[in-house]
Amino acid sequence: MRTVQTLRGEIDTAALGTTLMHEHVFVLTPDLLQNYPSGWDEQLGVEDAVERLRRLKALGVDSIVDPTVVGLGRYIPRLLRVAEQLDLNIVAATGLYTYDTLPHQFDFVGPGTVGGGDDPMIEMFVRDITVGIAGTGVKAAFLKCAIDRPGLVPGVERTMRAVARAHRLTGAPITVHTDAHSQSGLVVQEVLSSEGVDLERVVIGHSGDSTDLDYLKRLADAGSLLGMDRFGLDLLLPFEERVATVAALCAAGYAERLVLAHDASCYIDWFPLGAPAEMAPNWHYEHISRDVLPALRERGVSDEQITTMMVANPRRYFEHTEAY
Template identity: 40%
Template sequence: MSTIETVRGPVNVTDLGPTLAHEHVILSTAEFAKFYPELSWNGDRQGVVESVVEQLQAVRDRGITTILDCTAYFHGRDMDFVQEVNERVDINLIMSTGIYTYDFLPYPIAYRFPTSVEDDVLTKMFLRDLTVGIGDSGVKAQSIKVATDTAGFTDNNKRILRAAGRASVETGAPITAHTHPADHQAPELLDILTKQGVDLSKVVVAHSGDTTDLDYLRAIMDRGAIMGNDRFGLYMPGVATEDERVDVLATLCADGYADRIVLAHDSLLYSDWTEPGFVGQDISVDTWVPTHISDVVLPKLRDRGVAESDIEKMMVSAPASLFSSIAS
């Protein structure tokens, strides 16, 4: 039986239970927090701790026992904060490595390690987080986050994807790839990762739930990859509505795809990127909470006739399958 490393230590993969496969406990910009804490924490770090503990506990109270935190380099990981809140809530938090950028590379990487070679410094960074731990936290990352957005597959983006692919092959860690589904990026993304030897059953094509294009979605899963229906509650203008997402899921479950679908909100329990309570214009913060799937989406799926066994696949066995090959 394989075990994986969580913030609180090793857990058997078969014990992970109901899992939200893409959330963010905290995005904290290090230099901002260090020099302008009155702005970064809205003057009250302890208040942020209490708020995040409360949100995690609300998730746990719904029977969710595991969260895959997809926060990577450039998102602003804060392991001290994550460990502090996890001491107070009985929930498994699985952490990530990787880098959240669509094209821009940090200057040390761009200038000091400019070339994409076999031993790319990005691969070394990812492997360090996966095999040694994130900084001095003692917590190993168990998943790799990458991102392709409207800029598409630039040279830097492809370099990152290749580095993530090599780190995945070496460790068995899954990859969660942010995508912009309106641009139908999954085929090229999966081609790039396949060339590195990545097992596509360990790749989540994230944010796929933003589209209702069933042919596009089926093609992702027919190649063996996982569809991330991971933005429930975050309904930006121009993307699928909640009811459209529920319809898509009901259709795909009826077609037998439930074992290749994972669910989440892509929620930010705390972020210094936006004012509290503000996400963006025309976006409702009422639905974008990490309990929305439990409270609203699962009941809607049941109303649409989705079988309990399919809900179990999307919430338990599909997310657990991502970690079945990890060497921890």
């Protein structure tokens, strides 16, 4: 039996069921939250998250994979308050989210610094996977890092290589936030391959922001899963183009390389309160179930292919977990 760690403990990978592979619950800035808490009510935030996720479960979704890590406000005790009230699996991550610089605590320790030595991020990530996160007992099931329009700047490369090395030590799979417009998924594959990473264990996140089939097929042909994971963010790419791209890839035989999600959250403090719903009214957990899947079926995507993208591929991602 293959298993995966969730907030409610270890489960059989078959129990993941229908899975959204890139959803946040809370995206918060801890320093600001602690010092300027105006607009945030902890109890109401938890209650709202529980209600949103209960509605998602009622639509037939069994699991969400939450890539909220350091840099996005990961706080497991808050997530546990949500998870204990749900019949839905939440899978937690470890890693670090930055587009450029690292937290200052890494300025003088680790590779390329005055202090030198091994990168402390590696041990941190490994501990989250093997022991648990911050004394909660919750173990991370996958690793997360990011690259965006600034490109492979030193802080991004150092984080990516630390993630790769933690992956090799634990077998935990990797998800990478990428900028599809600069085709940074190719950079990710080059760096991770140089660290000996099996690209079949990697999700190239936000690939669905691109309609460039040549670019997407190139990523998939190298072995990676493509995160078609920003449905609802129509400001970045309209609904019709996102759906058409997935349908075209399925028609070309790439369903086994695709995973679906929204990159949505219950609360994100990057925007004024209420702004996400106003600027992107479809950017919520229910959009795929209610709107995207019917649209894909209308364009010839079969139920078997949908099951592949939402059940089989997530399960396979979490089953390749041997260290190597």
